[in-house]
Amino acid sequence: MYSTRIPLIFFAILLSQLISAQTTPAASANAKMKTFVDALMKKMTLDEKIGQLNLPGSGDIVTGQAGNSDIAKKIKEGKVGGLFNIKSVAKIKDVQKIAVEQSRLKIPLIFGMDVIHGYETVFPIPLGLSCSWDMQAVERSARIAAIEASADGICWTFSPMVDIARDARWGRIAEGSGEDPYLGSQIAKAMVKGYQGNDLSLNNTIMACVKHFALYGAAEAGRDYNTTDMSHQRMYNDYLPPYKAATDAGAGSVMASFNEIDGIPATANKWLLTDVLRKQWGFKGFVVTDYTGINEMIDHGMGDLQNVSGLALKAGIDMDMVGEGILTTIKKSLQEGKVTIQQIDAACRRILEAKYKLGLFEDPYRYCDEQRAKTEIFTDAHRKEAREIAAQSFVLLKNQQNVLPLKKSGTVALIGPLADNKENMPGTWSVAANFANATSLLTGLKAVAGNNVKILTARGSNLDEDSVFEERAGMFGKSLRRDSRAANVILDEALAIANQSDVIVAALGESSEMSGESSSRSNIEIPKIQQDLLRALLKTGKPVVLVLFTGRPLALKWEQENVPAILNVWFGGSEAGFAIADVLFGDVNPSGKLSTTFPQNIGQVPIFYSHKNTGRPLPSGQWFQKFRSNYLDVSNEPLYPFGFGLSYSNFSYGDIKLSSVALRGNQTLTASITVTNNGSVAGKEVVQLYIRDLIGSVTRPVKELKGFQKVELKAGETKTVTFSITTNDLKFYNYDLKYDWEPGEFVIMIGGNSRDVKEGKVNWKK
Numbered sequence: 100m101y102s103t104r105i106p107l108i109f110f111a112i113l114l115s116q117l118i119s120a121q122t123t124p125a126a127s128a129n130a131k132m133k134t135f136v137d138a139l140m141k142k143m144t145l146d147e148k149i150g151q152l153n154l155p156g157s158g159d160i161v162t163g164q165a166g167n168s169d170i171a172k173k174i175k176e177g178k179v180g181g182l183f184n185i186k187s188v189a190k191i192k193d194v195q196k197i198a199v200e201q202s203r204l205k206i207p208l209i210f211g212m213d214v215i216h217g218y219e220t221v222f223p224i225p226l227g228l229s230c231s232w233d234m235q236a237v238e239r240s241a242r243i244a245a246i247e248a249s250a251d252g253i254c255w256t257f258s259p260m261v262d263i264a265r266d267a268r269w270g271r272i273a274e275g276s277g278e279d280p281y282l283g284s285q286i287a288k289a290m291v292k293g294y295q296g297n298d299l300s301l302n303n304t305i306m307a308c309v310k311h312f313a314l315y316g317a318a319e320a321g322r323d324y325n326t327t328d329m330s331h332q333r334m335y336n337d338y339l340p341p342y343k344a345a346t347d348a349g350a351g352s353v354m355a356s357f358n359e360i361d362g363i364p365a366t367a368n369k370w371l372l373t374d375v376l377r378k379q380w381g382f383k384g385f386v387v388t389d390y391t392g393i394n395e396m397i398d399h400g401m402g403d404l405q406n407v408s409g410l411a412l413k414a415g416i417d418m419d420m421v422g423e424g425i426l427t428t429i430k431k432s433l434q435e436g437k438v439t440i441q442q443i444d445a446a447c448r449r450i451l452e453a454k455y456k457l458g459l460f461e462d463p464y465r466y467c468d469e470q471r472a473k474t475e476i477f478t479d480a481h482r483k484e485a486r487e488i489a490a491q492s493f494v495l496l497k498n499q500q501n502v503l504p505l506k507k508s509g510t511v512a513l514i515g516p517l518a519d520n521k522e523n524m525p526g527t528w529s530v531a532a533n534f535a536n537a538t539s540l541l542t543g544l545k546a547v548a549g550n551n552v553k554i555l556t557a558r559g560s561n562l563d564e565d566s567v568f569e570e571r572a573g574m575f576g577k578s579l580r581r582d583s584r585a586a587n588v589i590l591d592e593a594l595a596i597a598n599q600s601d602v603i604v605a606a607l608g609e610s611s612e613m614s615g616e617s618s619s620r621s622n623i624e625i626p627k628i629q630q631d632l633l634r635a636l637l638k639t640g641k642p643v644v645l646v647l648f649t650g651r652p653l654a655l656k657w658e659q660e661n662v663p664a665i666l667n668v669w670f671g672g673s674e675a676g677f678a679i680a681d682v683l684f685g686d687v688n689p690s691g692k693l694s695t696t697f698p699q700n701i702g703q704v705p706i707f708y709s710h711k712n713t714g715r716p717l718p719s720g721q722w723f724q725k726f727r728s729n730y731l732d733v734s735n736e737p738l739y740p741f742g743f744g745l746s747y748s749n750f751s752y753g754d755i756k757l758s759s760v761a762l763r764g765n766q767t768l769t770a771s772i773t774v775t776n777n778g779s780v781a782g783k784e785v786v787q788l789y790i791r792d793l794i795g796s797v798t799r800p801v802k803e804l805k806g807f808q809k810v811e812l813k814a815g816e817t818k819t820v821t822f823s824i825t826t827n828d829l830k831f832y833n834y835d836l837k838y839d840w841e842p843g844e845f846v847i848m849i850g851g852n853s854r855d856v857k858e859g860k861v862n863w864k865k
């Protein structure tokens with residue numbers, strides 16, 4: 100009896116599982132999509148299929164005149180799959196109309212844009228946002244960006260940018276989340292969730308595009324578009340995790356990077372785009388090139404346009420941004436047997452699937468609701484959130500004798516080339532921003548200070564002595580309005596004002612285009628003319644607060660030694676002026692922590708906390724010893740370590756408590772610590788967990804971030820913060836690129852930054 104019943108039950112369960120596997124909502128949605136795309140592709144000519152792979156530059160489209168644009172002809176001929184960086188629902192609607200009314204198969208276009216840190220409501224540059232260590236804030240910023248962009252016709256964003264960057268010379272460090280794969284992965288996930296929500300077909304969610312795949316942040320010498328070359332171990336352990344986190348979170352598309360990997364440009368790297376991305380990670384979306392990424396392979400030395408276009412398609416590229424290499428050569432390559440129809444079909448299918456998932460076939464105007472465009476963009480509610488989030492991104496680097504917060508009385512002298520400049524507040528990649536709507540620091544200070552504060556202001560200096568450099572640093576309309584008066588006249592005017600004040604706020608640093616794409620710097624100090632201004636301001640004997648604008652870590656050794664207070668505000672977005680004032684006057688207590696190490700000088704770059712120990716580390720407490728791994732002229736220490744940031748509160752940590760010091764296999768270790776706010780105001784502290792694997796089959800970093808919690812503590816309050824650690828937290832890619840953990844001793848560290856930690860040791864056996 101018994102023996103015959105077991106198989107019957109077994110088969111019944113199997114059958115029900117099989118049935119339910121085929122009928123889960125996801126499976127039946129996929130089946131429906133397949134049927135739809137199959138039917139459509141049967142009707143498509145080869146040229147129409149190739150047309151879907153084309154993402155041309157959008158040219159100059161004028162509302163109401165789109166039909167006359169160069170691009171219109173191509174759209175009608177079915178030679179365009181999508182367009183990007185067109186702003187306004189009216190324009191997008193006009194262009195979509197051409198596709199769905201005048202092309203043979205009426206296939207809608209996909210509309211993309213670089214919505215990198217907000218749409219019209221602009222949030223801090225990503226490097227700044229990452230310093231909030233607040234995943235809800237990060238997700239919220241992406242959600243609001245999606246609501247606004249989708250209200251204006253956009254359904255696809257070229258974000259998140261998740262390139263790990265450890266070289267402050269590289270301007271695009273501003274666009275990512277800093278140096279750490281763990282923090283970067285959490286942020287990548289939060290952003291994808293914010294953009295895509297749970298249902299991509301809703302009219303207020305947009306498709307994410309993870310970029311730049313891969314390793315773009317490791318460009319040699321920090322020079323943009325330069326070569327990258329690294330071991331697969333570093334790649335898998337340090338650089339690839341955030342891209343994987345984003346695709347695991349369901350990101351609908353990926354953008355290939357400009358750089359080469361193992362000697363083959365990413366755009367033609369089959370190992371990367373097919374073996375890793377699709378086979379190892381199971382990515383199902385589509386891959387777009389970066390801007391002219393295919394054509395650039397001619398200069399990389401990979402062959403002529405036909406050759407490189409074929410290589411790209413074969414590697415796994417589905418859509419060609421701007422260069423039209425695929426559009427103009429792939430048919431010939433097919434005829435010559437250099438690519439197959441299956442490869443063209445696969446790419447075309449993925450583009451059509453993306454459009455299907457976005458609901459564009461159901462309603463091509465889904466994202467073109469003019470009413471939404473009027474009511475959901477740059478709203479008071481969005482601006483309020485942007486202001487709050489911006490304040491969380493600022494990092495207080497120094498605050499000697501509590502110069503900050505400022506009192507809401509007396510006279511403040513606001514001085515510097517960035518004191519009254521709203522165009523530079525939103526930061527690099529604020530494509531959709533309306534600069535007229537941004538708030539300058541002067542406006543923000545006046546609004547927050549109240550009636551008892553007198554605010555005086557002067558420029559003090561230009562951004563840089565060199566007007567040609569200044570022009571380069573003010574591209575894209577972010578004018579610095581250069582002052583043509585002699586430098587000493589500008590300075591004297593500022594000093595006269597400074598002398599009348601109780602406190603000086605110096606708004607200095609980089610302009611927003613001194614970081615970002617194609618803005619690498621070989622000198623990462625504050626421009627000399629501004630340093631001179633700062634020195635002169637300090638000589639007045641008044642307390643000076645440096646409000647530092649920057650898109651990268653700067654070398655601030657002199658400033659750290661001489662300026663009483665430094666608040667790093669990055670580029671905080673459209674509401675930056677208010678948010679900075681909120682923090683300066685203490686309405687908001689700063690809580691940002693660096694997601695990137697600040698070096699003492701440029702020679703230390705690349706510098707990052709999770710380095711290896713080497714065979715000749717320095718003995719502790721020493722900064723130089725002959726025949727040890729160090730410099731003759733500077734210690735190995737950063738100026739400000741990863742994870743560092745002060746507060747108007749003062750936090751202290753108790754000793755670390757471990758639930759066990761000897762663990763086995765799948766047991767869980769609990770590590771806890773008490774954190775006390777010894778200050779007189781409530782504040783937020785980012786409590787960070789690091790682990791060191793003392794002995795490995797390959798060398799392991801001196802510490803790696805494995806968790807963090809942002810906790811709020813009232814004045815005088817103590818909280819216990821607890822982390823649960825399992826062997827998942829100990830895993831890494833070994834020499835054979837197998838992801839596993841190895842038994843042995845581990846140092847568990849908890850602290851308020853990567854340098855100042857309390858530690859304990861455990862032994863973990865298999």
Ligand code: BGC
Nearest residue numbers: 184213257310311389390616
């Ligand atoms: C950048 C990308 C961007 C693209 C489209 C390229 O130059 O590298 O990050 O998404 O342009 O604007």
